[in-house]
Amino acid sequence: MNALFDQPIERRGTGCAKWSRYDEDVLPMWVADMDFAAPPPVIEALRERLEHPVLGYARPQARLFRAIQDYLADAYGWIVEREAIVFLPGVEPGFNMALKGLLAPGDGVVLENPVYAPLLAAPAHWGLRRQDVDLISAEQGWFSDIPKLEAALDDAAALLLCNPQNPTGKSYTREELERIASLCVQRDVVVIADEIHCDLVLDGRAHTPIASLGPEIASRSVTLMSASKTYNVAGMKAAFAIIPSPVVRERFQASRLGMVDSVNALGLEVALAAYTQCSEWRQKLTAYLAENRDHLATRLAREIPDIVLRPAEASFLAWLDCSALALDGSPQAFFLENARVGLSSGADFGVAYGNYVRLNYGCPRALLDEGIDRMVSSLLRR
Ligand SMILES: Cc1ncc(COP(=O)(O)O)c(C=O)c1O
Incomplete structure (x- = not known):
């Protein structure tokens, strides 16, 4: 048992x-x-927070930024400035904000299929052209169709990447990501990486955030993460984007447009406990x-x-x-x-x-x- x-x-x-x-x-x-x-430390953190009876608007505290920076460094060797971290109520608003803020209507967005339905739906919300490229199914798993991906990226402004991949469970290897990153850099394509499942890689595999591969890809990236899937706290509504480039960050923030609110006070406590004690x-x-x-x-x-x-x-x-x-x-x-x-x-x-x-x-x-x-x-x- x-x-x-x-x-x-x-x-x-x-x-x-x-x-x-x-x-x-x-x-x-x-x-x-x-x-x-x-996890028990998450429940305990919520109990402790509720010892204080005022539940007004919340702001992420310095120790939460630090906890996320430490976690990114420990888990992925990824050094991220505090300013690069932008808190959000969810990953779904995050990829929509990125598409709205960084692209113009008519721009192409590439997605490897099959993929999480709200990712597929997102380009149409902002008048963007969706370009689907099917993953290849093989005995060992699912793989990018590189020639087709290249052709689609030739005519695109962004790649909307889901890694680890929902629904196939594919975890892109470092080599695969290096290849994809170089295709994007060569074509000046932005990468919006939904990495919400990143801490659930199995069998001792390592997850690689695509933006951690180097400054060229980092400067054109928005990476989205959350404790929600790993620690089963999706209802707490706390996620974050990592956006190393100040220019990209400013455009991302500008696309809140009064529709994307601050983060749930209890969600921030949950994230802190998740990244430090679990x-x-x-x-x-x-x-x-x-x-x-x-x-x-x-x-x-x-x-x-x-x-x-x-x-x-x-x-x-x-x-x-x-x-x-x-x-x-x-x-x-x-x-x-x-x-x-x-x-x-x-x-x-x-x-x-x-x-x-x-x-x-x-x-x-x-x-x-x-x-x-x-x-x-x-x-x-x-
Ligand atoms: C790949 C992926 N992205 C985003 C989400 C939703 O994230 P959020 O609830 O933070 O908007 C899910 C939920 O299933 C998901 O699987």
Whole structure:
């Protein structure tokens, strides 16, 4: 029994988005939110903050800037000036601000597909031209299609990169990122890097922030991070951008336009505790997630071999190719109706992915097994 992660926690009735979207009999395995308790030091930090009864507008304190600088230096060898860190209520507002502030209507934005739906949706909010380039699926995982990426970047002003990648779980290697960074530098393309899943790389891999590769790429970059995915505190609404160039930063800040507010007072406390006191918890979490990933892969290979699953290198999301099941409708609709499992629909992640579903395995193993059992029996019954 894993004391931190094996125990299912009842989340219904807490206003939880994940468990209130579907009927009561549906097991939700969709949104990127884990069914684990936040780390004990995070809960303790919230308790302590609530000892003080005034909850007015908050500003990040010097010790939080310091904590993030130290964490970036320790985890990635990335030295960042305090001024480069800009706090935000979320990563999604961050990539939208970057697109709005750094590009002009009609500019091209390149995205490797499949990718997180709000990233796909963002260019259209600002009159930008989206250029999709499909990742290549291979036995070992997912890879950039470099010739196509190059061609798309020739006609673009920005690359919207998701690393680690949602939904494939790809963690770009340093070499891959060096290649991509040099393509962007050569073409004077801005890189907006959504790195929200960065602390969830599995199997002892190292995450590399693309902007940490050198001053040329740093000066044209906006990197977005948050404690929200790793420590399962997405509802606390605290994220940050790292923008080394003062010029880029000014344009980014100018795009708040009265729509992007300051950060939640409690979210800032959570971030401080997460970055200073939870590294052991995080190591235990990534070990548990890797076991869940392997358990899922083993069971699917044995019990639903028609589902194709590439090995994930990060996070808690499995990207399942259900094409060979030859279902009548979308696999998301099939499993919702027949298995009572709520998965994310592949079509949301790119036009070519209607035969995929995304399954969130950030849950106690018993729940994961329940989800797999339901999927297996729904297929036996059909
Ligand atoms: C890649 C990616 N970016 C951004 C977000 C959302 O971040 P936030 O809640 O901070 O806006 C998610 C949430 O699932 C995500 O997976």
